[in-house]
Amino acid sequence: MSETVLEIHLSNLRHNYTFLRKQLSANTKLLAVVKAFGYGSDAIEAAKCLVSQGVDYFGVAYVQEGVNLRKAGIKTPILVLHPQLSNLDELIEHKLEASVYCQPILDAMLLKIKELNVSHYPVHLKFNTGLNRLGFDPKDATTLLELFKDNAPSLLLQGVYSHLAASDDLSERTFTKTQLKIFSEIVDVFSPTHPKTTFHVLNTSGVLHFPEAQYNMVRTGISLYGYANHLSADALLKPVLTLRTVISQIHILEKGDTLGYNRAFVAKARTKTATLPLGHADGIGRIYGNGKGYVMINGQKASILGNVCMDMIMVNVTDIDCQVGDTVIVIGPNASAENLANSAGTISYEFITGLSQRIKRKIIS
Numbered sequence: 001m002s003e004t005v006l007e008i009h010l011s012n013l014r015h016n017y018t019f020l021r022k023q024l025s026a027n028t029k030l031l032a033v034v035k036a037f038g039y040g041s042d043a044i045e046a047a048k049c050l051v052s053q054g055v056d057y058f059g060v061a062y063v064q065e066g067v068n069l070r071k072a073g074i075k076t077p078i079l080v081l082h083p084q085l086s087n088l089d090e091l092i093e094h095k096l097e098a099s100v101y102c103q104p105i106l107d108a109m110l111l112k113i114k115e116l117n118v119s120h121y122p123v124h125l126k127f128n129t130g131l132n133r134l135g136f137d138p139k140d141a142t143t144l145l146e147l148f149k150d151n152a153p154s155l156l157l158q159g160v161y162s163h164l165a166a167s168d169d170l171s172e173r174t175f176t177k178t179q180l181k182i183f184s185e186i187v188d189v190f191s192p193t194h195p196k197t198t199f200h201v202l203n204t205s206g207v208l209h210f211p212e213a214q215y216n217m218v219r220t221g222i223s224l225y226g227y228a229n230h231l232s233a234d235a236l237l238k239p240v241l242t243l244r245t246v247i248s249q250i251h252i253l254e255k256g257d258t259l260g261y262n263r264a265f266v267a268k269a270r271t272k273t274a275t276l277p278l279g280h281a282d283g284i285g286r287i288y289g290n291g292k293g294y295v296m297i298n299g300q301k302a303s304i305l306g307n308v309c310m311d312m313i314m315v316n317v318t319d320i321d322c323q324v325g326d327t328v329i330v331i332g333p334n335a336s337a338e339n340l341a342n343s344a345g346t347i348s349y350e351f352i353t354g355l356s357q358r359i360k361r362k363i364i365s
C-alpha cells in the first residue's frame with residue numbers, strides 16, 4: 001500500500017453493536033448516531049451494516065445527513081437532532097423525524113404539515129435539563145402536552161428526550177442525577193396520555209454509567225465506533241477505524257539543523273526523520289505538532305516533530321528500524337484514537353470526526 005487509507009472495519013462495528021445491545025434491557029431500542037459521516041467513517045456503509053444487525057433508529061445532526069441516508073435506501077426511522085427552519089420541507093419530504101427544540105421550530109412544523117396536508121407526522125420534543133444547548137424549558141411540559149392534544153391529527157408525539165451534559169464524568173454524578181430526575185418528571189407529565197411515546201436520555205456514557213435510565217430507547221454514537229470514555233468498556237470495544245499511511249522519505253538531521261515550516265523543530269543531536277503523506281488538511285490538526293502527537297511505526301511510537309503541514313507530517317524515527325514504504329499506523333487496534341487525542345488535549349470524538357474526506361475510505365466487511 002502506497003498512500004493514506006482509512007479502513008472501516010464493519011466486523012468491529014457489528015461487535016460493538018452486539019456489546020451495546022447486551023447492556024440494554026429487552027424492550028429498550030437502540031438509536032445509532034451516524035452524524036458527521038458516521039463519526040468519520042462512512043455513514044451509509046455504517047448504517048447499512050447496522051440495519052443488517054437490526055438497529056431500531058438512526059440519529060443525525062442535520063437534515064442533509066438524513067437525506068443522504070434516505071437516498072441510499074435506508075428505510076429505518078431517522079431522528080434529525082438539529083433541524084433548522086430553512087430545511088423543514090426536505091425533512092418532511094424524506095420522512096425524517098424532527099427534534100422539536102423550540103417554539104419557532106414547532107410553529108413552523110405545524111404550518112408545513114398543514115400546508116402539505118400530512119397527518120400524524122412523528123416528532124421528538126427535546127427538553128433542556130441542564131446542558132443549556134437546545135431544548136424547551138421543563139416548566140413548559142404541561143403546556144406542550146396540551147398543545148399536542150390540540151394538534152393531535154397533525155403531529156404524532158413519537159419521542160420526548162433530553163441530553164446529558166457530563167455523563168462521562170463521575171465527579172459530576174450529582175449533576176447528572178439531577179438532570180435524570182428532571183427528565184423523569186417530564187416523563188411523568190407525558191406518559192399517562194402518551195403510553196406509546198419513546199422516552200430517551202442516555203448517550204454512550206449514560207448507558208455505561210446510568211443504565212437505570214434507559215427508558216425505551218438510548219442514543220449511542222462513539223461506542224459503536226469503538227470508544228467509550230470508560231476503561232473497562234474501552235477494553236471490550238473494538239475500533240472501527242484504522243488509519244494507515246506510509247513513509248514517503250527519510251532524512252538525517254545533524255545537530256543544529258531545523259525541520260519544517262518556521263523551523264519549529266531544531267535538532268539537538270543527530271535525528272532521523274520520516275516524512276508521511278498526511279497533514280492538517282486530512283485532519284491531523286496543528287495541535288498534534290511539536291512533539292504532542294505520534295504515530296506507530298513497526299510497533300514503536302514516533303512523535304510528530306515541528307509544525308504539522310497541510311499535506312505532510314514529519315516524525316522522529318531516530319530509534320526505529322524503518323525504511324521508505326514501511327507501513328505507519330496512526331490509529332487502529334493497538335493505537336487508540338482516544339490516547340492520541342488526549343496527547344494533544346482533545347478527545348477521540350474530535351480526532352475521528354475530523355478525518356477529512358480527502359482520505360480514501362476502504363470498507364472491510
Ligand SMILES: *Cc1c(COP(=O)(O)O)cnc(C)c1O
Pocket residue numbers: 033081163202203204205219220221222223
Ligand atoms: C452526538 C449525540 C449523541 C451520541 O453521543 P455519544 O457520546 O457519541 O454516544 C446522543 N445524543 C445527542 C443529542 C447527540 O448530539
